[in-house]
Amino acid sequence: MNSAQIEIQLIASLVAIACAIPGTFLVLRKMAMISDAISHSILPGLVIGFFITQDLNSPLLILLAALTGIITVVLVERIQKTGLVKEDTAIGLVFPALFSIGVILIAKNANDIHLDVDAVLLGELAFAPFDRLIIAGADIGPKSLWVIGTILAITIGLLIAFFKELKISTFDAGLAASLGFSPALIHYGLMTMASITTVGAFDAVGAILVVALMIAPAASAYLLTTDLKKMLGLAIAFGVFSAISGYWLAHWLDASIAGSITTMLGILFLIIYLFAPNKGLIAVMYREKQQRTEVSLLTFLLHLKNHSEERERHVNHLQEHINWQKVRAKTVLDLALKNNMILINNKIVSLTQKGDEFTSKAIDYIITNEDAQIEDMKDDFFLFRG
Amino acid sequence: MENKIVEKSSPLSSGNIAVQVDDLTVAYNYKPVLWDIDLEIPEGVLMAIVGPNGAGKSTLIKAILGILKPIAGSVSIYGKPYDEQRKLVAYVPQKGSVDWDFPTTALDVVMMGTYGSLGWIKRPGQKEKKAALEALEKVGMLPFKGRQISQLSGGQQQRIFLARALVQDASIYFMDEPFQGVDATTEVAIINILKDLRKAGKTVIVVHHDLQTVPEYFDWVTFLNVKKIATGPVKDIFNDDNLTKTYGINYKVSIQE
Ligand SMILES: Nc1ncnc2c1ncn2[C@@H]1O[C@H](COP(=O)(O)OP(=O)(O)OP(=O)(O)O)[C@@H](O)[C@H]1O
Numbered sequence: 059m060n061s062a063q064i065e066i067q068l069i070a071s072l073v074a075i076a077c078a079i080p081g082t083f084l085v086l087r088k089m090a091m092i093s094d095a096i097s098h099s100i101l102p103g104l105v106i107g108f109f110i111t112q113d114l115n116s117p118l119l120i121l122l123a124a125l126t127g128i129i130t131v132v133l134v135e136r137i138q139k140t141g142l143v144k145e146d147t148a149i150g151l152v153f154p155a156l157f158s159i160g161v162i163l164i165a166k167n168a169n170d171i172h173l174d175v176d177a178v179l180l181g182e183l184a185f186a187p188f189d190r191l192i193i194a195g196a197d198i199g200p201k202s203l204w205v206i207g208t209i210l211a212i213t214i215g216l217l218i219a220f221f222k223e224l225k226i227s228t229f230d231a232g233l234a235a236s237l238g239f240s241p242a243l244i245h246y247g248l249m250t251m252a253s254i255t256t257v258g259a260f261d262a263v264g265a266i267l268v269v270a271l272m273i274a275p276a277a278s279a280y281l282l283t284t285d286l287k288k289m290l291g292l293a294i295a296f297g298v299f300s301a302i303s304g305y306w307l308a309h310w311l312d313a314s315i316a317g318s319i320t321t322m323l324g325i326l327f328l329i330i331y332l333f334a335p336n337k338g339l340i341a342v343m344y345r346e347k348q349q350r351t352e353v354s355l356l357t358f359l360l361h362l363k364n365h366s367e368e369r370e371r372h373v374n375h376l377q378e379h380i381n382w383q384k385v386r387a388k389t390v391l392d393l394a395l396k397n398n399m400i401l402i403n404n405k406i407v408s409l410t411q412k413g414d415e416f417t418s419k420a421i422d423y424i425i426t427n428e429d430a431q432i433e434d435m436k437d438d439f440f441l442f443r444g
Numbered sequence: 445m446e447n448k449i450v451e452k453s454s455p456l457s458s459g460n461i462a463v464q465v466d467d468l469t470v471a472y473n474y475k476p477v478l479w480d481i482d483l484e485i486p487e488g489v490l491m492a493i494v495g496p497n498g499a500g501k502s503t504l505i506k507a508i509l510g511i512l513k514p515i516a517g518s519v520s521i522y523g524k525p526y527d528e529q530r531k532l533v534a535y536v537p538q539k540g541s542v543d544w545d546f547p548t549t550a551l552d553v554v555m556m557g558t559y560g561s562l563g564w565i566k567r568p569g570q571k572e573k574k575a576a577l578e579a580l581e582k583v584g585m586l587p588f589k590g591r592q593i594s595q596l597s598g599g600q601q602q603r604i605f606l607a608r609a610l611v612q613d614a615s616i617y618f619m620d621e622p623f624q625g626v627d628a629t630t631e632v633a634i635i636n637i638l639k640d641l642r643k644a645g646k647t648v649i650v651v652h653h654d655l656q657t658v659p660e661y662f663d664w665v666t667f668l669n670v671k672k673i674a675t676g677p678v679k680d681i682f683n684d685d686n687l688t689k690t691y692g693i694n695y696k697v698s699i700q701e
């Protein structure tokens with residue numbers, strides 16, 4: 059690896075972390091779309107900022123562009139408050155308007171501005187190492203590394219200072235307000251940080267990758283944990299992993315780095331969406347199937363408990379009378395046998411002591427919905443897991 | 445008027461006014477849902493707020509707690525604005541006002557009750573955790589402390605929110621329908637905790653829908669339907685006349701005791 063390669067991966071990783079932090083809260087606040095809106099509507103801010111500063115990395119330009127991000131948020135909320143349209147519609151109205159103002163500004167001043175729309179949307183990470191920051195004649199690294207590094211440091215500082223405030227206002231804005239933590243202040247603080255991160259990162263990675271890095275790692279992490287701190291940690295890990303693996307994917311395919319990172323993010327999300335242990339698609343389907351079987355098992359055990367006649371307890375009765383198909387009848391019988399709940403003698407089924415107790419307890423639970431008494435049954439049976 | 449009755453016939457009250465509401469009008473999108481409310485809640489009462497759906501009960505509580513900004517009127521808690529008295533007040537919101545899928549556990553939610561006394565930036569530590577565990581114990585939810593909150597039943601969720609209010613160790617408790625969707629056992633458990641709070645000299649204000657149980661559970665009541673209909677001791681004002689004025693239909697509630 060040469061130093062340019064290392065620098066690119068470093069920049070991409072820092073961007074990933076800086077995005078994952080506000081992204082986690084955006085996802086939890088169900089505001090993923092707003093980051094998309096911000097990423098597009100900062101364009102006019104960038105252009106105007108560029109007129110003034112003539113430097114894409116100037117802090118003033120970043121602040122001006124971030125201001126357009128805040129304006130977007132405020133406009134969206136204003137339109138939504140009229141009650142005439144829903145939030146997504148309001149977003150759809152605001153950002154194309156602001157974005158097209160930016161496009162027109164660029165087109166009108168094409169001669170003065172070395173800024174094109176493609177570059178804003180897609181960025182060019184591969185060129186990032188060539189724009190160096192030189193202080194007193196000494197080369198201290200790529201400019202974007204310093205820009206994003208500064209933003210990341212601020213983000214982490216704010217996160218540590220206001221973690222509890224962010225958490226409570228995201229979870230329960232009413233309580234936050236009644237305890238004196240202004241949810242509005244925190245909301246706009248978060249939006250400001252998301253805007254600044256978007257602006258700071260767009261030059262290196264482009265607006266689209268910024269959105270992907272904010273939303274995909276957080277959404278993936280959300281499927282894996284029920285702990286906010288772990289969710290943040292996982293989102294950061296997924297972001298960095300996608301950044302680095304995406305870089306090498308691009309290297310290998312000779313493709314766009316931003317595109318490859320976005321692809322990695324998509325693949326990662328898909329895998330987690332399918333295989334996450336509790337909330338994943340496959341786990342959910344498996345659980346539902348188990349629950350169906352267990353409900354059948356319980357029905358069957360109950361039937362045995364209620365009938366002493368041999369005719370009612372014959373193995374074939376399951377198929378003939380309870381009207382189950384062969385496979386289902388066999389699955390249920392096997393499950394009951396495996397758990398020592400029944401005995402089969404000459405094709406006549408009877409409940410064991412354990413089966414009898416289990417049935418009573420289970421019915422009791424279903425009726426009273428009292429958790430305490432069946433804590434120990436939970437591991438064997440999905441049915442009783444909330 | 446009622447206010448006079450309050451002061452004269454209140455054996456429970458120490459004479460202090462815990463919550464005072466003057467000429468309060470609250471609107472959503474300029475449509476008032478609470479009109480010119482005057483209300484005095486004496487210290488140490490266990491008070492029910494009753495009224496039909498949409499009467500503005502939740503809105504009244506939110507306006508008192510500064511969650512909503514009224515378009516007119518004022519609120520004071522022990523004679524001072526709410527902002528200065530935050531630490532004296534705890535709030536249990538109506539169910540469904542939070543995101544149940546939020547990645548947080550029962551214990552964590554209860555800990556949030558301590559955030560108010562911590563203030564900005566300071567983080568909860570061992571002391572806060574201990575208080576939260578005690579509150580969980582009190583509502584019988586200790587075995588569930590590690591559960592993600594969406595994996596709790598409705599009644600269990602309600603208990604968690606009660607614990608969160610208890611941990612605030614306030615003087616005045618506002619609870620928006622704490623009995624919503626809980627079974628009889630939980631209801632008894634909750635009302636006992638509320639009665640304990642009153643015994644400890646706290647003021648408890650509860651939005652309540654089950655009119656049958658008002659005389660049994662509460663000693664004070666406020667009838668609300670956009671306007672305040674009446675407020676005072678249950679034994680004096682909980683009658684068919686006020687119920688009819690509030691609910692608009694002929695009410696016959698036989699008052700026990
Ligand atoms: N966020 C809101 N925006 C607009 N109108 C609202 C909002 N919240 C409540 N309202 C309206 O204000 C009125 C009072 O609502 P509120 O929630 O205070 O009633 P409530 O007495 O608590 O009713 P419930 O018994 O159903 O909880 C209702 O007509 C309701 O439709």
Ligand SMILES: [Mg+2]
Nearest residue numbers: 501502503538
């Ligand atoms: Mg309500």
